[in-house]
Amino acid sequence: MKIATWNINGVKARIDNLLHWLRESDPDIVCLQEIKSVDEAFPRLEIEALGYHVETHGQKGFNGVAILSKLRFDEVNRRLPGDDSDEQARFIEGVFSTSRGALRVVSLYLPNGNPVGTEKFPYKIAWMKRFEQWAQDRLALEEPLILGGDYNVIPMPSDVRYPDNWLDDALFQPESRASFRRLSNMGFIDAYREVDDASGAYSFWDYQAGAWQKNNGIRIDFLMMSPEASDRLRSADIEKHVRGWEKPSDHVPVVAHLDLLPVVF
DNA sequence: ATGGTCGAGAGTCGA
Numbered sequence: 078m079k080i081a082t083w084n085i086n087g088v089k090a091r092i093d094n095l096l097h098w099l100r101e102s103d104p105d106i107v108c109l110q111e112i113k114s115v116d117e118a119f120p121r122l123e124i125e126a127l128g129y130h131v132e133t134h135g136q137k138g139f140n141g142v143a144i145l146s147k148l149r150f151d152e153v154n155r156r157l158p159g160d161d162s163d164e165q166a167r168f169i170e171g172v173f174s175t176s177r178g179a180l181r182v183v184s185l186y187l188p189n190g191n192p193v194g195t196e197k198f199p200y201k202i203a204w205m206k207r208f209e210q211w212a213q214d215r216l217a218l219e220e221p222l223i224l225g226g227d228y229n230v231i232p233m234p235s236d237v238r239y240p241d242n243w244l245d246d247a248l249f250q251p252e253s254r255a256s257f258r259r260l261s262n263m264g265f266i267d268a269y270r271e272v273d274d275a276s277g278a279y280s281f282w283d284y285q286a287g288a289w290q291k292n293n294g295i296r297i298d299f300l301m302m303s304p305e306a307s308d309r310l311r312s313a314d315i316e317k318h319v320r321g322w323e324k325p326s327d328h329v330p331v332v333a334h335l336d337l338l339p340v341v342f
Numbered sequence: 343a344t345g346g347t348c349g350a351g352a353g354t355c356g357a
Contacts, residue, residue, distance in 0.1 A: 086357085087349045111357090113350060138350055139357085189357060197356095229357095283357090284347040327348075327357085 078175070078337045080182065082108040082225030082300055084281075084328035088143070089113075091326055092120050098319060099127050104332060105147045105339060106173070108184030108225035112141035119143065136166040142184040142226075148173040148339045157185075159207035167204070176338035177221065177309070185226035190247030198247050201229070205256040213263055221306035221337065224265060227298050227328065230257045232267075235276040236296040248297060266307040268300040268333040269315060280315055281328045289320055298331045309335040 081104040085091045088109065099107070107129075112119060114135045121131040128147055134155040135141035144150075152172035157163070167186040172179055185208070190201030215222055231249045234240040243249035261267065269275055279294025288294065302310060313333040320329045 090349060111349090113356095139355080191357075286346050288347095 078106070078335045078339060079104045079332060080106045080108075080223060080225065080300065080335065081330045081332040082110070082184065082227075082298055083330040084110040084186070084227040084298060084326060086111050086326040086328065087113040088119060088141075090324070092123060094319075094322060094324060094326070096123055096127065097322075098316075098330065099124070099129070099145075102316065102330065102332065104145075104330075106171075106182055107145040107330075108182065109143040109145065110141075110184060110186040110227045111139070112143050113139055114141055132169060132171060134166045134169040136164070140186060141166045142169045142186050144169055144171045144182060144184050146171060146173065146182075148175075148341070151179070157204070157207055158211055160203075163204075174340040175221070176340065179220050180306070180337060181215065181218075181220055181222040183222075183224045183226070185224060185228075187227060187229045189229050190250075190253065193245060193247050193250060198250070201247055202252050202256065205253070209256060209259055209263075212260060212265065216264055216303060219305060220303065221309065221335075222303040223306050223333075224301040225299070225331075228257060229297055230254060231295050231297060232257050232261075235274075236279075238277070238279070238293050238295070243295070248295065260301065264304050265301040266304070266310070268302050268307065268310055268313040269296075269331060271307065271310060272313045278315055279317075280331055282320055284327050298328055300331055300333050302333075306335065309337050311336055
């Protein structure tokens with residue numbers, strides 16, 4: 078089974094790109110972030126025509142997440158628990174049936190948090206704390222669980238080309254990094270780092286100032302796997318070539334192969 | 343030093 082996460086930066090602007098990538102890469106399950114669309118406007122018909130089920134959690138203008146899956150959804154949950162006043166669409170969970178039982182997959186879009194010193198940064202840190210609590214609870218189920226998303230965190234200096242440029246950025250603050258580290262320490266494995274030392278591997282290059290051409294990148298998109306999922310991890314890749322396509326997203330897909338077979342009804 | 347590029351969607355806001 079192949080699973081992917083990709084911040085597509087606007088599903089309507091990226092639909093041709095997305096369809097081309099789905100045909101080329103042929104993932105079974107895809108976590109999308111920054112769909113920037115309400116659910117009713119999501120271009121589901123074209124995606125369904127390629128054999129995917131589609132579940133979305135969108136909002137007007139920005140944010141928004143989705144899961145595409147060749148497997149039928151047994152269950153879908155929207156919104157990260159822990160704050161009913163949080164209206165931002167950043168979290169969707171799907172449950173699927175596989176040869177090894179249930180597989181849970183989350184598509185998450187963690188708050189950016191910039192600029193530090195505004196209310197945006199404490200919102201990011203509070204969201205991360207909620208996410209840690211939720212992840213800890215889910216871990217107790219001892220099921221294969223994959224948390225795919227744009228974490229908006231640079232975990233280590235080896236995940237950024239020019240660390241000194243990010244010292245004042247929310248993505249590289251000690252508090253952001255510490256929360257990500259706690260997620261790792263509770264048992265979630267970064268699939269890409271598990272199969273590659275990941276040093277100098279990036280998943281995002283800014284549109285501005287020729288960042289792509291200069292390989293001025295950061296690695297902030299992750300497939301984090303519970304022990305029961307990482308036990309089945311066969312390979313992981315960053316599909317970097319997609320950044321060189323016409324009209325690209327500023328992020329590229331991160332993918333992994335698991336020794337799990339879908340149960341098709 | 344400043345702004346540099348995008349997407350969404352109708353004026354800026356978010357990244």
